[in-house]
Amino acid sequence: MPKMKTHSGAKKRYKVTATGKIMREKAYRSHILTSKDRKRKRSLRKTTLVDRANLALVRAQLLLG
Numbered sequence: 001m002p003k004m005k006t007h008s009g010a011k012k013r014y015k016v017t018a019t020g021k022i023m024r025e026k027a028y029r030s031h032i033l034t035s036k037d038r039k040r041k042r043s044l045r046k047t048t049l050v051d052r053a054n055l056a057l058v059r060a061q062l063l064l065g
Contacts, residue, residue, distance in 0.1 A: 010061035022050040
């Protein structure tokens with residue numbers, strides 16, 4: 001049986017911290033930025049943790065078990 005492959009899109013979108021938490025970028029910062037206020041755009045720059053509801057799916061895509 002061949003080795004399992006990591007999901008290519010997931011590799012590019014998620015980073016695993018030293019403590020094993022999974023970080024992701026926030027959405028809604030690619031276009032139509034004139035209608036969003038400065039505070040919201042500044043908040044969208046930061047990375048955040050993957051939600052607990054999606055954690056199992058992301059871990060499976062990254063083959064973290």
